[in-house]
Amino acid sequence: MTNNNMRLIINSFLLFLFTYHSTFAQQPNDVYVDPSGIMRWGETKEEVRGFGVNYTVPFAYAYRVAKQLNVNPEQAIDNDVYHFSRLGFDLYRVHVWDTEISDTLGNLLENEHLKLLDYALTKMKTRGMKFVLTPIAYWGNGWPEKDEKTPGFSRKYGKAACLTNPEAIKAQQNYLYQFLNHVNPYTGVAYKNEPDLIAFEISNEPQHGGSTSDVTAFINGMVASMRKTGCKKPVFYNISHSIHLAQGYFDANIDGGTFQWYPTGLQAKHEIMGNLLPNVDDYKIPFAANPRFKKMAKIVYEFDAADVGRSYIYPAMARSFRTAGMQLATHFAYDPTYFAYANTEYDTHYMNLIYTPQKALSLKIASEVFHRVPLYKDYGKFPANIAFGDFKVSYAQDLAEMVTKDKFIYTNNTTTKPANAGALEHVSGSGNSAVVKYEGTGAYFLDKLENGVWRLEVLPDAIWIEDPFGYNSLDKKLAVINWRTWPMSVQLPDLRNNFEITPLNAGNHNAALKSRNNAFNIAPGAYLLVKKGAKTKFHASTQWKNMTLGEFVAPAATLTQTYVLHTPIPEASAGRELDVNVQIVSLQQPEQAQIKILGKNGKSMAFELVRKKGYHYSSQIPAADLGEGTIQYTIVVKEKGVEKHYPAAQKNTANEGENELSFRTNIVPKSSNIAIFNAAKDHQKLLRPYSKTSRISVKENGISELSITPEKAEAYAMRFNFKEKIAGRSADLSGKKNLVLYGRALSQKACEVQIALISTDGSVFGKKVDIEPKDGAYQISLNALKNAEFISLPRPYPGFLPYSLQTTPDNASFNIDQIETLQLSFLPVETVHQNQKSISGIAVERVVLE
Template sequence: MKLAGAFLFFLLFAGQMAFAQQTNDVYVDKDGVMRWGATKEEVHGFGVNYTVPFAYAYRVAKQLNVSPEKAIDDDIYHFSRLGFDLYRVHVWDTEISDTLGNLLENEHLKLLDYALKKMKERGIKFVLTPIAYWGNGWPEKDEKTPGFSRKYGKAACLTNPDAIKAQQNYLYQFLNHVNPYTGVAYKNEPDLIAFEISNEPQHGGKTSEVTAFINGMVTSMRRTGCKKPVFYNISHSIHLAQGYFDADIQGGTFQWYPTGLQSKHEIMGNLLPNVDDYKIPFAANPRFKKMAKIVYEFDAADVGRSYIYPAMARSFRTAGMQLATHFAYDPTFFAYANTEYDTHYMNLIYTPQKALSLKIASEVFHNVPLYKDFGKFPADTSFGDFRVSYSEDLAEMVTKEKFIYTNNTATIPPNAGSLEHISGSGNSAVVKYEGTGAYFLDKLESGVWRLEVLPDAIWVEDPFGFNSLDKTLAVINWRQWPMSVQLPDLGNDFEIKPLNAGNSNTSLKSLKNTVDISPGTYTLVKKGVSSKFNADSKWKNITLNEFVAPATTLKKTYVLHKPIQEVSAGHHVDMKVQIVSLKQPEGAEVRILRKDGKSEHFKLLHEQGYHYSVKIPATALDGDVVKYYVIIRESGVEKRFPSGQEANALEGDNAATFQMRVLPKSAPVTLFNAATDHEQLLRPYLKTSRLASTGENGASELNISPEKPEDYAMRYNFKAKIAGRNGDVLNKKKLTFHGHALNQKSCAVQLALIGKDGSVFGATLNIEPKNGAYAVLLNDLKTVDFKSLPRPYPGFLPYALLTTPESSKFNLNNIETLQISILPTKETKSTAGIAIGSVTLD
């Protein structure tokens, strides 16, 4: 009987493979690799999650009187510019089903069908997750939706027989659903790679029960005749992993949020160690090795920089992932507010550098071999055709044909004459541009290129805080900037012709490779060359005249400036100011208020784009606290910032000013102050933690008592805090903890300093219940572990990482982050704790 059963299984498996290879349906080979049925080539795919057909995004479209179809059209065009070829969504089953699992043919389903059709037109394939289990409210309250998920909830959906029956019914109907825009059922859709049964199920019970649950769902799906691979989430409830391996699925799905979620502020510091390795604890399991692997969601949440995504993609490829979709792309029509998922922020218009980083990550997925290992941090910051740099906030791809970069780069492509595609932000050896929007250059034929320039986007608030549609986080400005394009294929004097509708820049001329350009699309044609292309010409998956960008939203001038908190007496200050305006101001200056009531004026010099700078001499730093404001002159009117009032307006003695503290070089350098910095401290949540007043001159201390006797770490990036005292740091000898232990027992605390290169040097102090200063000599600091904070999802990823090469030496010039670890005790009845007032260099 066993032999017969095995033979029957072989025939079924062989039959599935034969069917897949007769069509172009994907199949999973014996080594757990997805391949295209027609060509047997390995499947690659990279893209985003995107939710306009459902839930909050759908409601906002209706609220703002935006056509969902138009929004989908616009965003999918941007997907094509970013090189995405994959789309994933967890379908809000609660909006398109009833309590029995019957599929409801309503507007949500129609919009999903429409989106899939539009994806197909751009060559984008998809993975669908039919069951989300979520209510449709986030970030608002759930509505009274008709589906089974609302009736039963996620937990009951995994165990209740009636809920299970409803899901099986729903899956059968969902796979049989015929998309009216294509005339093809989902089960037969050639661009649908695979199904993931449900989104993040969290099972309890026995492994056999998990297997039975999954197999019941798969049986319902296979009854439709669908031969596509079926995946299941195996990064949750991993103690039941054998139940997944025993089930009738062809692959497992994974997520990665290496910087946690919901910090409510932008996370700073070098986070490359956090994404160095996607270590799967059951990777060696023989059954798991035969399963295909995809990433359904990932993001470096609350990170606003552009260097990190290609490093994540590299780690995914090393772990064996073939598909990945970022979570989640913000629909452009309300990306100004980032309200859908405020811990994430991704949109080509509003986050151009991050979007370009995602474009490079897509290239990683399509070019880095499966399971290729590039070593450990920091050696793997350059890998293949790719490089990531925290210090430059840069990710780049450099090949013979492509040059893609997220920020200013000094890299010189090996042969500019062979390039066929350039996309970037900022300046490079090929393009110099002062605007902040992304740009794309594509070679259409010899001597003919298409240029696309997006408008400037400027963040005027931290986008990862508490957001609302009434709060503007980012503004758009259509401003003309000089652009220099240095391509041998175009020569020095090329012709420029606008392509997109409404583009009135018809008199553009290049002078020595340079032209004043406004947002839009253009053809650049070498002098003397005639082109067969026109505005309506099709090229790859776009039409040449396509252009999507919101109109200017900048309504007032912003002065974006964070004062240096502390500066050294007797030393000048290099001050940076960002002035965001519709056009360049007529004048700008800093006015320092002296103690005698007079003021000194210092002209702000324009560097490039919206950036200005000025050197404030030491002689102007009068007193312990220096107060100053910025004056902007526009249309003959002077305004004073930070208030934004006219300079001649009477504001009284409480007029708003910027401030800096002036300290003697010998004064301690404060790395962390509980009263002012506790909200920026990265640490696992503790309900018992609190900020308490010490009663001493308004000082406070942060009380932290871990709930379990285990290593509890915290991290704070002090780079900006000490920027005005970097020179003083080099003269300090000790690292000092100011505070005391709690619960009347001593506590072991490790203090460590993390460098911008990810190196970590620290030492352990014994903190007593008596309040005091506990110090360690900087010369005694030794290499210690980098603690992965915030804690990542999934939780099985490593906590402590060794990131410092043995050859490294401690360098005070390098430090930027403080790491504090409360070390575990042997006691189990109660845990030690600490009260932190501050940490200083003395």
């Protein structure tokens, strides 16, 4: 090639870039906020809607882990962004770790972190995603480790000083000006002109003191530095913190407010159980009627049902957000796949398509909610609103689903039938439905490419072997991946009974096969399903919508041993069969699995474990073989001719006694009391606001009691889900007549406590009782229980959300067979001082049904 030709090519390319940049600068499709407080696209005037995730690979801990594990951050971003596309996300938000990309004066540092952010944004653009960027985080970069010595102004001043110190404020204004002017080298476009960047949120969770005028002046200074760049995009500010200064936000030159929602609190350190749909019934904003606020746009920068491992809740949250007027929402936070096995970044959250497939599908449905439910649409109160529009959520089934004319998405086994399966163009799910039956645990996706031609994507199995919401580390494996072949059937009229199945993704060496009566065996991968006799031009490299048909991203198998996952029933009734359910997680199906009961006479009995589906096995021990007392049993799994006994086979037994080498269940008479709370055994899973005065102690008689003294003279409540605790006694519930609390008041006066029982449907029935300052058994007849309020526990963030709500229909009656949760509420009482209240504490030993 001659120099002249090379020069011509370069000049042509530079002309293209100039035209490209000028187009963005001169004809932006910038979002604007109309007089009603609704964001609209500049060209089409349509309402802006978006839903997606926070994701942190370019910064802080996630970046350090990539380096520690020798993971290429760019490749990690490519992989996760592909999964975003499969989940229908079209929005990304991140609070940028300014402390890593700025100096103390607020000068922007062009370093690896900023480059990776640019790369991530570019990759998301190619998948059709939009952005909301929060340039200032105020955080150090350590969590969950210690902060490093970063160069930025946030490290020098800290959050509190950043809001008041003149030099810190000047540094922030300088930083914002440079950040908005920063040109992404992958696109050649400055952030201020990026057409896919919807809006800026100035900073992450500022917590102001001072006066409203101070707040307004601070915000206006930041906005002025941003507007000085020529940027016309909406600017938002967090108004869900320091709400006593809300007028300062309303008086500022901002276009909207940002909100968060953690309806189940944070950092329970264990999975939270029970029906939590009442917790997400309503996102009630205390200043919703403020005239200025009504003219402001509203977005959700972070939300999650933290410490919840189930899949039913996210669409209900999305519904409540839309009712409250939210146009954008981003979940916090998507776990990068390369260390999602350990869930160490934010252990109170857990979200990843591979490792939490059902939860991820729930988030996919929530995205559909945001795009389909009209703004401010009200579907009523719980429980009437569990079905809304094209959506349904069910706590009892752990199910969220969407059914439209052309889409069918579900998170768990469902009996719902689409009105016309022949009209479907997309199916995604987990478990069994009228369209797909599949025994694996991974998510699957079916997309219609043309008549008689579909793309099938099947992800590998992920199995949780530990509670993922506990105390985690990179050395602790919480979930394992297994690439196992499972039966599948696809009932789509468009494919008819027989179709050909051809691998698409690179490295998929499974041979092409044909279905028989819609059924076949499938391994993880991407496949082309073609109706018998049909011809197609689609192939692995074909571009389709925002993906290539041969794309497939999944981590390698990590299952290296067999796991037996089983929690024994603590107590079961004599004279009734005992059902034993087990997960046997293995590379291949075991040759045999049995329960062996260790008899008192030295003899043992064996009962076959029968595989029901996937990794799930069950057996029933006849009542005649169960005497009263404690039974000990092991689970024996035979693989390759070798028998292993569990739990011993997956424990470090060097320092463990005999009792830890077997499972145990107590067999008790049907007439015996049913314990629904025991302080010694259950206090760690009690949901309650933190109290530094709370303690567990052992009395002289050897019985443990939990002491709780609320630190403020206001209502205090706690809750415990006993569903699993009484699973072996459920048939005896109908014979119980009284609810009895064993305990005492901690002060010299009686303490009034409401004792309530919550049913699986969220209805609450309770009664108040005076607990005296002496040990006693405080009894309530179950017939005396009346309609009571559901207390929102754990307490949510933001704190302005309601403390309690009515979830029980007026005509509802108490049904003891449906109870699953205990709720105790301390009630303030008037003191001798006028207009003052006090609240006493109690010590609880146990609560039983007699």
